[in-house]
Amino acid sequence: MVKNIQKKVIQLIEKKPLLQKEIYNKLKAKTKEERKKVRDALKEMMDNGEIYKNSKNKYCLPGKNMKIGIIEFTRRGSMAFVTIKGGEEIAITLENAKDAMHKDTVLVEIIGTWRDLPKGKVVRVLKRGMKKVVGIFEKKKLFGFIIPIDQKINTDFYVAPENFNDAKPGQVVEAEIIKYGGKNPEVKITKIIGDTNDPKVDLPIVIIKHELPEPGVFPKNVMNEALKIPNTVQDKDLKGRKDFRDEIIFTIDGDTAKDFDDAVQIKKLDNGNYLLGVHIADVSHYVKENSNLDKEAFKRGTSVYLIDTVIPMLPHELSDWICSLVENEDRLTMSLLMEIDENGDVVDFNVYNGVIRSKKRLTYSKVNKLLSNEADEELEKEIGWLRPQLEMMKELMEIIRENRRRRGAILDIEGGEVKFIFDENGNVKDIIPVERGISEVIIEEFMIKANETIASIFDSQGLPFIYRIHEEPDPDMLLQLKNYLEIIGLRYRFPKNIHPKLLQDLLEHLKDHPLKKSIQKLLVRSLKRAVYSDLNVGHFGLASENYTHFTSPIRRYPDLIVHRLLKKYLKGKGTLSKKDIEKYTEKLPEIASHSSKRERVANEAEWDLADMKKVEYILDHMNEIFEVYITNVTKFGLFVEIPDKFIQGLVHVSSMDDYYVYNEKLNVLVGDRKKKVYKLGDKIKVRVKNANKLTAEIDFEIVDKTDEEMEKELKGKYPNAKIKVKRKKKKNKK
Structure with missing residues (x-):
């Protein structure tokens, strides 16, 4: 129906631009319901960049060489790229950006090429993307201005005296944009977040910057629905479900986890095969399609994990309780039972609407201790009775993992994940790398196997479905990797049609290489x-x-959609109805695209907060000397990283002890006078020169010798002298 209306709209506005009421008349949409369908069709077409409104509020089609998309500026605001529906990018140089700001929806005219991309100029801003800005308030005599923290925003904002709202210079504030365009758009300060050196400002900054919901806060209509859901499983809910409550089923999660999506069970069958049960919370039973809960979950797309704060996709009443597979409580599930042979292949499987009662809430750390034979008497008493199942799970994990290794999957990429240790005032005391243990790998392998099995059901029949896809690498990026490896003395052939097995072999070969990370x-x-x-x-x-993603419907919207499709498939006894095939064929592209965008926003917010906390740590270690590895060489300096803490920074050429020339062919910096060479992989000693927590930038300077080494050298030359080297300490800019 919607597609039919959209076709008619295009036919109408091809002839001439039309107002909304003119479209109503042309389509003979007279009732409220008919007009709502037209509005919905117009909105979807606007969102998809198929049509736009001109200055007279009339709907138009983009002209020849015209595209509609969302503009995003680069980190320093010196360049922009417009992404149109479908993922195509158009490069926009600053002089062609007109008055567009980061995240605006714009109409762009293609005017040429920029490198390998079309080059465009902004013809018109169709919709403003930012409503608020977070930044540092500064004052100049009678007026003020805000310097945005997000470096992708390429302008400062003017603040009139009546809109200061008691803000003091240097404070971090939130401001609402009240006037767009011009050299300095105007804002009014709506909230004082705090002082720049207060660790409590970091989280609000990231939340506002990425336009995330306030943690734990949901719209009233969403909460009304959530509170009406019973907090226990009802007898009527059990109708038509397979009962697994007497089975030994348990969850394994992180120490601080509260939402338990998945539970597992294992048995050895008479034929020697394994029976692996993966039971996933049946969120779709409670979050009905088109309900307020569903609309809010779609809007959010995913839960966001900001160190020790979670912004959940669903209210806590669902995510932490009735949908969570908590210990000793009846819980509804979508249950997948897989028979897996000694080669790690699934030879048979069944999917059920189920009900379970988790026998134990296990944690990764406890299971790792038990399986590594490091459990004390107390731990043995608590979970030792599950040792046979856990040992069998370890055995099956190794079989499945080897199966994936044989087919060429990339297994050994470490995420560079760290854990932050805070003091009593909330300041970062230490940063430690997160190591994966046996239990984390067990759950990862079981969930991958479950996701593959569910996806194969729909793919084999060509039914509409939402997949998790990962396309082949970009050849240009692989060329960069090849060149990088050659520079550090490693030669690898990269065929035209690359297989992931080659990359896995590369990682295994580099197991002990200092530049592995x-x-x-x-x-x-x-x-x-x-x-x-x-x-x-x-x-x-x-x-x-x-x-696909089937295993986390509490925290990911695509998983919830997969569950709905699976339920319809089971109800249809192995297929979908014609009505559902038409409906989901139309709906799934938008759901997939939106979910991908929301995941990206969540990732960037998580990375931003982690980077700010890394700088906070560095600010307390300004005078220390760090051993770092050079991870990249450019004409303007060396990018370096503190191993284990995964803290990156730049040694700028201006801070170095010579005039350094960049040799592009060898990718090295060479000193003009001393002929000293800096290359990838070199280990050097550095000290922090500057660090800015709000921009998450760190500048290092090279230290050839530590204070202790200088003292030793001088004492060797002057054995009778009292020597104590004390370099001038830099002011802590915190």
Whole structure:
């Protein structure tokens, strides 16, 4: 119906632009319901960039060489890219950006090419993307201005005296944009977030910058629905469900986890095969399609994990309780039972609407201790009775993992994840790398196997579905990786049609290389980003033909959609109705695209907060000397990283002890006078020169010798002298 209206609209406005009421008349939409369908069709077309409104409020089609998309500026605001529906990018130089701001929806005219991309100029801003801005308030005599913290925003904002709202210079504030356009758009300060050196300002900054909801806060209509849901499983809910409550089923999660999406069970069958049960919270039973809960979950797309704060996709009444597979409580599930042979292949499976009662809430740390034979008497008493099941799970994990290794999946990429340790005042005391243990790998392998199995059901029948896809790497990015490896003395052949097995072999070969983590990062950058799609092109990194996200419906909207489709499939006894096939064929592209965007926003927010906390740590270690590895060489300096803490920074050429010339062919910096060479992988000593928490930038300077080394050298020359080297300490800019 919607597609039919959209076709008619295009036919009408092809002839001439029309007002909304003129479209109503042309389409003979007279009733409220008919007009709502027209409005919905127009809104979807606007959102998709198919049509736009001109200055007279009339709907138009983009002209020849015209595109509609969302503009995003680069980190320093010196360049922009417009992304149109479908992912195509158009490069916009600053002089062609007109008065567009970061995240605006714009009409762009293609005027040429920029490198390998079309080059465009902004013809018109169709919709403003930012309503608020977070920044530092500064005052100049009678007026004030705000310097945005987000470096992608390429302008300061004017504040009239009546809109200061008691803000003091230097404070971090939130402001509402009240006038767009011009050199300095105007804002009014709506909230004082705090002082720049207060660790409590970091979280609000990230939340406002990425336009995230306030933690734990949901609209009233959403909460009204959530509070009406019973907090226990009702007898009527059990109708038609397979009862697993007497089975030994348990959850394994992190120490601080509160939402338990998945529970597992295992048995050995008489034929020697394994029976693996993966039971996933049946969120779709409680979050009904088109309900307020559903609309809000779609809008959010995902839960966001900001160190020790969670912004959940669903209210806590669902995410932490009735949908969470808590210990000793009846819970509704979508249950997948897989028979897996000694080669790690699924030879049979069944899916059920189920009900379970988790026998135990296990944690990764406890299971790791038990399986590594490091459990004390207390831990043995608590979970030792589950040792047979856990040992069998470890055994099956190794079989499944080896199966994935044989087919060429990339197994050994470490995420560079860290854990922040805070003091009593909320300041970062230490940063430690997160190490994955046996239990984390067990759950990862079981969830991958479950996701592949569910995806194969829909792919084999060509039914509409939402897949998790990962396309093949960009050849240009692989060339960069190849050149990087050659510079550090490693030669690898990269065939035209690359298989993930080659990259896995590379990682195994580099197991003990000091630059392993840097190479892993470059490898990750050379791979395309995994996204959601209604079209299945497989998952390159997993070397999987069919993959989806089925296992986390509490925190990911696509998983919830997969559950709905699975329920309809079971109800249809192995297929979908014609009505559902038409409906989901139309709906899934938008759901997939929106979910991918929301995941990206969540990732960037998580990275931003982590980077700010890393700088906070550095600010307390300004006078220390760090051993770092050079991870990249450019004409303007050296990018370096503190290993284990994954803290990156720049040694700028202006701070170095010579005039350094960049040799592009060898990718090295060479000193003009001393002929000293700096190359990838070199270990050097540095001290912090500058650090800015709000921009998450760190500048280092090279220290050739530590204070102790200088003292030793001088004492060797002057044995009778009292020597104590004390370099001038830099002011802590915190």
